[in-house]
Amino acid sequence: MVDAVQGLRERKKLAAWRTIRSTALRLIGERGFDAVSVEDIAREAGVSRTTFFSYFPSKEAVLFDLDPVEVQRWQEMLDQVPDDVPLWTAMTDVALALAASLADRLPLQKRLTAQSPDVCSAAQGTCDTFYPDLHEWLTRRSPDADRVHAALVLNTAVAAVATAIEAWDVDDPFEDFLQILRDCLRWAGAGLAHPVG
Amino acid sequence: MVDAVQGLRERKKLAAWRTIRSTALRLIGERGFDAVSVEDIAREAGVSRTTFFSYFPSKEAVLFDLDPVEVQRWQEMLDQVPDDVPLWTAMTDVALALAASLADRLPLQKRLTAQSPDVCSAAQGTCDTFYPDLHEWLTRRSPDADRVHAALVLNTAVAAVATAIEAWDVDDPFEDFLQILRDCLRWAGAGLAHPVG
DNA sequence: GTAAAAACTTGCACTGCGTCCAGTTTTCGG
DNA sequence: CCGAAAACTGGACGCAGTGCAAGTTTTTAC
Numbered sequence: 516m517v518d519a520v521q522g523l524r525e526r527k528k529l530a531a532w533r534t535i536r537s538t539a540l541r542l543i544g545e546r547g548f549d550a551v552s553v554e555d556i557a558r559e560a561g562v563s564r565t566t567f568f569s570y571f572p573s574k575e576a577v578l579f580d581l582d583p584v585e586v587q588r589w590q591e592m593l594d595q596v597p598d599d600v601p602l603w604t605a606m607t608d609v610a611l612a613l614a615a616s617l618a619d620r621l622p623l624q625k626r627l628t629a630q631s632p633d634v635c636s637a638a639q640g641t642c643d644t645f646y647p648d649l650h651e652w653l654t655r656r657s658p659d660a661d662r663v664h665a666a667l668v669l670n671t672a673v674a675a676v677a678t679a680i681e682a683w684d685v686d687d688p689f690e691d692f693l694q695i696l697r698d699c700l701r702w703a704g705a706g707l708a709h710p711v712g
Numbered sequence: 713m714v715d716a717v718q719g720l721r722e723r724k725k726l727a728a729w730r731t732i733r734s735t736a737l738r739l740i741g742e743r744g745f746d747a748v749s750v751e752d753i754a755r756e757a758g759v760s761r762t763t764f765f766s767y768f769p770s771k772e773a774v775l776f777d778l779d780p781v782e783v784q785r786w787q788e789m790l791d792q793v794p795d796d797v798p799l800w801t802a803m804t805d806v807a808l809a810l811a812a813s814l815a816d817r818l819p820l821q822k823r824l825t826a827q828s829p830d831v832c833s834a835a836q837g838t839c840d841t842f843y844p845d846l847h848e849w850l851t852r853r854s855p856d857a858d859r860v861h862a863a864l865v866l867n868t869a870v871a872a873v874a875t876a877i878e879a880w881d882v883d884d885p886f887e888d889f890l891q892i893l894r895d896c897l898r899w900a901g902a903g904l905a906h907p908v909g
Numbered sequence: 910g911t912a913a914a915a916a917c918t919t920g921c922a923c924t925g926c927g928t929c930c931a932g933t934t935t936t937c938g939g
Numbered sequence: 940c941c942g943a944a945a946a947c948t949g950g951a952c953g954c955a956g957t958g959c960a961a962g963t964t965t966t967t968a969c
Binding site for chain 1: 913916918919920921
Binding site: 910911912913914915916917918919920921922923924925926927928929930931932933934935936937938939 | 943945950
């Protein structure tokens with residue numbers, strides 16, 4: 516499923532990625548996003564500022580980017596969805612799976628986006644990681660005539676996820692979040708189940 | 713309707729706002745977003761860099777912020793929507809009115825968001841101007857139990873607008889854009905017409 | 910095992926955004 | 940006309956993000 520052990524270089528890279536990420540989450544969790552500089556994170560993680568930016572394209576990305584292994588597992592999931600599943604159903608499944616993988620970071624992310632508007636707008640960019648892939652995936656699975664429909668399916672799903680994140684109380688169990696998300700997807704998707712409305 | 717002539721101070725402020733805005737749109741339209749600095753815009757508009765930031769909170773904002781007069785007209789429109797209009801219907805009307813006021817800038821915005829990803833993520837922030845107001849407006853108009861529903865209505869409408877902007881061809885007449893938007897709103901809203909799905 | 914090649918890290922310098930502040934000019938109310 | 944309030948200015952600062960020429964480590968080929 517996941518490549519066991521590649522070369523030393525690959526393993527070191529992944530380790531570095533995770534060290535930087537966890538260091539950043541810890542520091543930012545302690546002091547807040549604006550009170551921690553990239554310099555701070557790099558120093559604490561034992562790398563140079565330059566190296567930080569070779570792993571993450573921006574300071575915000577360290578909060579929202581996915582672990583490479585997660586990305587890979589997630590790509591494989593996309594490939595395994597049968598072609599005959601209706602677009603909205605497929606999208607729903609993917610959204611729920613994706614949401615489930617956010618379990619550990621979601622509380623911190625909610626807290627931070629509430630604090631600083633800088634992070635808040637970047638939070639929408641969370642989707643930036645998936646958006647192009649998903650867009651391509653959906654477009655490939657739908658006839659040319661329904662390209663608008665495919666885009667609408669994606670954006671509506673994003674809206675449902677955003678709403679669920681917004682509505683979920685951090686103190687409630689994570690399962691509640693998934694339930695809210697299921698409801699949102701069902702409500703928002705009622706009109707999208709069939710390609711031509 | 714709109715205050716005719718307030719003090720000289722107010723008029724000068726509005727004039728300065730519009731000068732900065734139009735200068736920025738011209739320069740950015742000519743050279744591209746990244747090739748124009750705030751310094752350039754300020755110099756060309758005849759103000760200092762500091763003053764630029766007293767009118768616009770960021771470089772991106774100069775592309776997406778609404779003319780103060782438009783904002784005011786738009787607030788009045790919100791107040792005039794009767795309370796007995798269903799939530800989704802009201803939202804649809806507002807979205808369409810809002811979209812109509814984008815007529816002149818949309819082509820430039822589409823061109824720029826396609827060029828640079830910096831602008832693209834900022835484009836989502838367009839809604840930042842309206843989002844809090846609309847959120848408050850919708851929440852006020854719906855019972856506490858339906859707060860999730862209200863948020864979903866808003867986010868879904870945003871999704872519809874985003875999709876329509878994405879799907880519209882800049883070379884087609886603006887009316888086509890509104891038609892696509894109407895379709896998107898209808899499809900996406902099919903499940904939202906009734907508070908409890 | 911060793912040497913060349915490729916990939917990664919590092920420090921440094923640079924541009925540009927956004928903020929702060931102290932001093933000046935402009936507008937408003939009386 | 941005058942004092943207060945608001946707006947503009949220049950300069951300095953911190954930090955994000957990029958480019959580059961080193962130096963170091965891993966891989967590859969022999």
